[in-house]
Each structure stands twice: as C-alpha cells, then as structure tokens.
Amino acid sequence: MALSTHTTASGFLLPSIHSAPPFFTQQPNASTQSIVGEQWIRLILAYARHRNLFTLRIEDAETTGGDWDEILRNERIHRRLLPSHLSFLFSEMVSKNIAVYEPPKQTRSVLLYWRLPEEWAEVLHGWAISTAQLNTILTFYEITDPPIESPLTGIPVTILRRAITVLNKTGRAQIIGVADGEGVRFFAGT
Template identity: 70%
Template sequence: MALSTHTTSTGWDSVLKACNKVNEHILGFLLPSIHSAPPFFTQQPNPATEAIVIEQWTKLILSYARHRNLFYLRVEDAETGGDWDEVLRNDRINRRLPPAHLSSILAGMVAKNVASYEPAKQTRSVLLYWRLPEEWAEVLHQWASTTGQMNTIMTFYEITDPPVNSPLTNIPLPLLRKAITILAKSNRAQIIAIADGEGVRFFTPAK
C-alpha cells in the first residue's frame, strides 16, 4: 500500500482517482498472478503457509478497495456476491473464497490494524484502512485548508457529500469521526454539537 498522503494534495489525488477510473474502464483492476493459483482460495492447514496466504489476501483486498473506493468488506460478500466478486472469486479457474476463510482473513487484518470491526462487537463486517485513520486525518485537514474551510463550522454531511467530489466523498462516518478525533488531539479540529447532529471546526495549527 503506498502511503503518500502527506505529500498528496487534493489536486493530485483527484488526478490519481481520475486515472484509476480511466484504468478501470480500459484495463480493469490488475489482479496479481497468485489470484489464478487454485490453492490460494483454500484455508491452509499449515499455519506458516496460512500466514502467507492471509498476507497476500490482505494486500489484494486493500489495493482493490483503494482502487474502487470501497470501505467495507463483509463475510456476506463471499456468500451473496456484489462489489467484491472480481476479487473473491475467480471464474476462470472456478474457485471462490469460502466465507469461513474470508472470516479468518478479516480477523488477520483486524489483528494487523489494517481494518477494524465496524460496527464493534461483531466479526462479520470490517472497515478497511487502505488509508490509516492518521492518514485520513491529514487528508481531511489538507482538504479543509485548500478549500478554505478553516474556522467555519461544517456538518459531517458537507464533508462526506461535497458539491465538488473530494477524496473524502463517501467516507464512512465512523472513519471520519476517528480522523477528526486524531486532529482534535493536536488542536487542529474540534467536534461541535449543532442543531441537526454533529459538526466540526478546523483550525490552522499554531506555528
């Protein structure tokens, strides 16, 4: 996973996103060759081998989620089909990732802090961190600053559904809240109760 958020400006991000969109239409997502290996879909009885399998799946899931701007992965996705079909199954070799295997991969990802169970207290759905909450915090602050939103009160809705698409469009609320909490720790944001729910005010850090 490329962690480039500290240097990524909003402009560059949207260029990247546009490129990805174009790529997706022209080339689609480029699956790694291990995805064509039949045993990749089986939960390995040898723990050392299974660790490698989980590591490879983690990489694949995060890069695909980043590519398609997906935030959630659920055990059901291996059962019913949907956004994740391209990754969770390979029709060419007639293999699919069984839900039980996906469930243990998700547990592995949560253990490595590249995902968290969302909502909490269940293990069938995770929020994916193809950007860590710390990185989202930077993206958020950068976006607020470059779009001139400093010191004004914004609703969460204005962030997740802005008139002009941003890297934060459709960001799930739990993730947004985590990012704001991180900014609040360094006095760069403050959560504010407003009439119809919650809002946030961003500050320029004191130099």
C-alpha cells in the same frame, strides 16, 4: 503452470497469485497460510483503495453481484474465497489493526482501514485547506458528501470521527455541537 496477472473490468490489476487455485484455499500449514493471508489482505486493501470501498462483509463471499466479486471470485479457474476463509482473514486484519469490526461485537462485517485514521486526518486537513474551509463550521454531511467529489466522499462517519479526533488532539480541529447533530471546525494548525 505459469501464472499471469489479469486486469479486471474495473481496471484493477490482479496479481498473478490470484490465478493460482491454492490461493483460494485456507492452507492447513500455518507458515503457508500466513503468506496466503498476507497476500489476501494486501489484495483486499488495494482493491478497496481502487474502488473506494470501506466495508467488507462475509455476505460478499457468499453471494454474487457485490462490489467485491472481482477479487473474491476467479471465474477463470472456478474458484472463490470461502466465507470461512474470509472470516479468518477478517480476524487477521483486525488483529493487525487495519480493519475494525463494524458494527462492533460481531465478526461478519469489517470496516477497512486502507488508510489509517492518522492518514485520514491528514487527508481531511489537506482537503479543508485546499477547499478553503478553515475556521468555518462544517457538518459531517458536508464532509462525506461534498458537492465536488473529494477523497473523502463516502467516507464512513466512524472513520471520519476518528480522523477528527486525531486532528483534535493536535489542535487542528474542534468538534462543535450544532442544531441537527455535530459539526467540525478546522484550524490552520501549526
């Protein structure tokens, strides 16, 4: 049975493995499952990057109509990722530090690091420079919801805070308390 890639409605190119029914089954064989999990995580991160998605919940596998339907389901072969399998993938992603449980102390929802906080820090700094906002105080809102769409649009505050912390350590940002919350000032850095 020849498997082929498929382009979804949102323009995402699904890998050919997504058309293989065993891909949606949690394999009992550990070595086989490691390959399956690897491919799944890669697929999830790629799709999250494609759609600029940050959170993935168990509910996305349980119900239809979510943002993740295009990869968690394959109507062409009548398969879907089972919540238990997705939960297993969550734990794997968290252990690989490419996702964190958000909010913490539960396992039904993760925040995806399709960019690591360090990578986000660079993106943030580059954005600040490109928009000439160095040395000015920006609120978090101004970063996550700028008037002009940026790579940072919609970034969860948790990730943003971590990225700023990274920048803070390298002396390129400073967190400042402002009246209605927190603000950040970027420096040119070295």
